[in-house]
Amino acid sequence: MSVTPMDATTEEQQGKRKRRTKKGxxxxxxxxxxxxxxxxxxxxxxxxxxxxxxxxYPVVRAIYMSFQADQHLDPTTxxxxxxxxxxxxxxxxxxxxxxxGQACATGEAAGxxxxxxxxxxxxxxxxxxxxTVLGFWFATIMNKKFRGRGLLRAAVLIPWAIPTAVTAKLxxxxxxxxxxxxxxxxxxxxxxxxxxxxxxxxxxxxxxxxTPFMALLILAGLQLIxxxxxxxxxxxxxxxYQRFRYITLPLVRPALMVAILFRSLDALRMFxxxxxxxxxxxxxxxxxxTLSILVVRQYQVGFNGSAAISTITFLLVFLVAFxxxxxxxxxxxETEESYSRKK
Amino acid sequence: MAAVTSAPADTPxxxxxxxxxxxxxxxxxxxxxxWGLAPFYWMIVTAFRNVGYTYDTAFWPTHVTMDNFxxxxxxxxGNHFGRALLNSVLIGVVTTIVAMIIGVFAAYALARLEFxxxxxxxxxxxxxxxxxxxxxxxPLFQLFTNIxxxxxxxxxxVPDISFVLPLTVYTLTAFFREMPWELExxxxxxxxxxxxxxxxxxxxxxxPGIFTTGIxxxxxxxxEFLIASQISPRxxxxxVTVAIANFQGSVPHQEPYTAVMAAGTIVTIPLIILVLLFxxxxxxxxxxxxxxx
Numbered sequence: 001m002s003v004t005p006m007d008a009t010t011e012e013q014q015g016k017r018k019r020r021t022k023k024g025x026x027x028x029x030x031x032x033x034x035x036x037x038x039x040x041x042x043x044x045x046x047x048x049x050x051x052x053x054x055x056x057y058p059v060v061r062a063i064y065m066s067f068q069a070d071q072h073l074d075p076t077t078x079x080x081x082x083x084x085x086x087x088x089x090x091x092x093x094x095x096x097x098x099x100x101g102q103a104c105a106t107g108e109a110a111g112x113x114x115x116x117x118x119x120x121x122x123x124x125x126x127x128x129x130x131x132t133v134l135g136f137w138f139a140t141i142m143n144k145k146f147r148g149r150g151l152l153r154a155a156v157l158i159p160w161a162i163p164t165a166v167t168a169k170l171x172x173x174x175x176x177x178x179x180x181x182x183x184x185x186x187x188x189x190x191x192x193x194x195x196x197x198x199x200x201x202x203x204x205x206x207x208x209x210x211t212p213f214m215a216l217l218i219l220a221g222l223q224l225i226x227x228x229x230x231x232x233x234x235x236x237x238x239x240x241y242q243r244f245r246y247i248t249l250p251l252v253r254p255a256l257m258v259a260i261l262f263r264s265l266d267a268l269r270m271f272x273x274x275x276x277x278x279x280x281x282x283x284x285x286x287x288x289x290t291l292s293i294l295v296v297r298q299y300q301v302g303f304n305g306s307a308a309i310s311t312i313t314f315l316l317v318f319l320v321a322f323x324x325x326x327x328x329x330x331x332x333x334e335t336e337e338s339y340s341r342k343k
Numbered sequence: 344m345a346a347v348t349s350a351p352a353d354t355p356x357x358x359x360x361x362x363x364x365x366x367x368x369x370x371x372x373x374x375x376x377x378w379g380l381a382p383f384y385w386m387i388v389t390a391f392r393n394v395g396y397t398y399d400t401a402f403w404p405t406h407v408t409m410d411n412f413x414x415x416x417x418x419x420x421g422n423h424f425g426r427a428l429l430n431s432v433l434i435g436v437v438t439t440i441v442a443m444i445i446g447v448f449a450a451y452a453l454a455r456l457e458f459x460x461x462x463x464x465x466x467x468x469x470x471x472x473x474x475x476x477x478x479x480x481x482p483l484f485q486l487f488t489n490i491x492x493x494x495x496x497x498x499x500x501v502p503d504i505s506f507v508l509p510l511t512v513y514t515l516t517a518f519f520r521e522m523p524w525e526l527e528x529x530x531x532x533x534x535x536x537x538x539x540x541x542x543x544x545x546x547x548x549x550x551p552g553i554f555t556t557g558i559x560x561x562x563x564x565x566x567e568f569l570i571a572s573q574i575s576p577r578x579x580x581x582x583v584t585v586a587i588a589n590f591q592g593s594v595p596h597q598e599p600y601t602a603v604m605a606a607g608t609i610v611t612i613p614l615i616i617l618v619l620l621f622x623x624x625x626x627x628x629x630x631x632x633x634x635x636x
Contacts (some may be wrong), residue, residue, distance in 0.1 A: 068513040
């Protein structure tokens, strides 16, 4: 695998080739011709079909289901009745915490729905902040030139490569009462039993696993910055902080924003880690329940009720993505035109 | 398309530095390596530790034994770890091959052809990659129950294909953009059909990129847990992630840590080998796609 045309090229050569490609042989294809459109759609058809079956269909179906009632006990007759159209009942049940027209009793899942929303967003926010700050630091270290960079990069990829299910079990063991974490820090914390320790256990495990990924994305951004810019700034007497604030940060921003967007969306759908590490529990019993865990728990109670939560989750994730792309300038859809313009 | 374009990782960036790092860099390097390896090291040390010394806190291997690996594969306690390994390999390989074939077509169209609606296709595939998997669980569970796909391989492979496709298409598109397409033009002038030109000229050149993408797709499907745990939890078909999450010990409610760590080590080793062999390619692929696997 090691001696292939792609491997052998250095960045310089690839850069030259890119420019050559853009200026040279590509020209005829930039005109849109109907034949190309037809061919393109034929080539894309299997992808679109696969994504439609597993993503579009379930989403549409979930939205439909969320407006249907689950089979339930009729309070007047005491008999089970089939669902039927429910209007916004499922949504008022979760969002308004209403059960059968009144406030939900304690212990009802809907009673802690907003706690779950808070927990999900808190996890996403805290982990992404930690991962961004640490990732930036890791990236600057990895960007330096020294012997053994390959080893460093391999070491950093290990947390990323370990399946989350294994990561969860590993940290479950590290955070065991008699485990190494308590021993190392000389404390006696019930990591998976108490509210905030359980939350921190998940935050720590997630930060451990995903910081490397963040670091690699930021590193890719850092490597696009020419050293000449730093040289020039140094000659002009810019301090380390000024170089970071006025050169590194603005130039790495596009890569950084995309990395933060992807990580945020990923963190908002967090499931495996809390599901296996704490089972969503700790302290109040739902201290680490994310929206994803709530959906899974609820579909055993009723499909339609859980479809409403999954639709809410989907809308929240969509909203966050929208905010990132619209207002924070995360440029994720780069078309061919903007790509060539950049070169 | 993805804003993070692939950059070969070995750009000399600070030309003041030598091959030997300064003390500060050196400390940073050590911290990063400890960060990546320490928990993983602890898993391996525990995997080889006698079960009676589960909570031994010595940093080096003590009470070394292979028993945990025997326990991990034993079916006496209702675990089917060996079977789960086979299931994961099967699911991972089929998912990867199908996703690669479908993805190569799509990536070719996106990297090479200008057509109406391209922006929307890119947006659609991107949206699919951002999708919370849990939004699909309930309807898919119902659908698969109706068509008798629960506890089947296809019930995991089909969703897995869709989950890895966005990543596959992105990464491949980024790789395809770097191809010397003038060679394809030349081949066409020499009388090749577009399909021939692609197969004979471009595909061999794109092989490293396709291979890298395949690794990423395989790792993604190897690590999948949500759909498998909900739709196909039966041991005869369940993958390793599910088997490890549900691992039973001899004492109820007591985690058989050492055996689980042994199982975790076995599951992780193929990935570590891939990472060690192909770390440069994996990094290039990850940052080209900009999507988490």
